[in-house]
Amino acid sequence: MLLVSGGAAVAGMLVAGRASALPAVDMEMVLLAAQVDPPKDGTGTTSGAAAHVLEVERALQAKGLLAADAVDGHYGTSTIAAYAAWQRSLGYSGIDANGIPGATSLAKLGSGRFTVTRTVSAGSRTSTYGGKRVDGRTGDMLAAADAMLSWNLTLDQGSYSTSDPTSAGTHDGGGVVDVSVGSLSSTQRWETVRALRTVGFAAWLRTPSQGSWPYHIHAVAVSDPDLAKPAADQVHDYYFGKNGLANHAPDDTPSAYRAAFTWWEKYARS
Known part of the structure; x- marks a missing residue:
């Protein structure tokens, strides 16, 4: 019994370790890039945001929504379109499928790939x-x-x-x-x-x-x-x-x- 309990504890620690090893995506930085990047000439990134955008883009690519050459840390029009497609795949429409991450859609995109920190919510629409x-x-x-x-x-x-x-x-x-x-x-x-x-x-x-x-x-x-x-x-x-x-x-x-x-x-x- 001790061996079984110990094995379960070790397995739990391994699962927790894998979860804690997931990269963290700062939603505030991703939102900033989603506003600042699309109108830019070229594919320059927004200071402090590129690493977080990359994780989002890799997840979109894994979903078959974004081409590999657009995974570049620049939240441009291709990423906006890909994220909007992800939102629509979740059943969202209208302003909920604007290509700008919401807390729920971002968390679902990151499941098993990244955790979300510094979440932002618009709050009540009424x-x-x-x-x-x-x-x-x-x-x-x-x-x-x-x-x-x-x-x-x-x-x-x-x-x-x-x-x-x-x-x-x-x-x-x-x-x-x-x-x-x-x-x-x-x-x-x-x-x-x-x-x-x-x-x-x-x-x-x-x-x-x-x-x-x-x-x-x-x-x-x-x-x-x-x-x-x-x-x-x-x-x-x-x-x-x-x-x-x-x-x-x-x-x-x-x-x-x-x-x-x-x-x-x-x-x-x-």
Whole structure:
């Protein structure tokens, strides 16, 4: 009996050892690459993300969804398409098959291949902020930014919305809001931009001279898993110091109101 018990214990230790030997995939880094990499010219990787993206790509290749020559640590359009196919194979559709990993699909992809660390969730899709629909993660971010200001954030438009054709599809998924600033002074508008950026939004002050809209702040929650493609592309622009508009011009935010690139989970840990 002692030998049997000892053998079972050793077998359990071996199984545990194999599990602990699996590589760890940092979901925060994979999400960052999934936003920053696709619009790039070429196949450059995102700092700190390549090793984690490689594990995801190897798993997609093993599923027959990604060609071997696309397993390169660059989360480009081929990887987006392959991951979207993986999501669809799990029965997902719409924004749930956007090619950006969600915690559940990533864990299933990694079964037996890698473990997932620093998971990110959009939270409830039926949350509201100031009467506008947002996901839970975005609501938490807005509350944190609101607390930094002596005036209240008021939203013109929330997320999961297709009602405004001037938004070019950025609001179709989660993580995107427009903040009303018509009643604010110029300084207050810029301070609002800075507060939103500080908690992890890619945020810009929009002006009537840029398009057919009133003054407002457009904000995209960096690394929200529910981002629509046009919104994810705006994170790419923000990462590289651009304005998130179709002309991809340099960000015109005054230096005093800029903030270091971050995302909600990283900010919350600081």
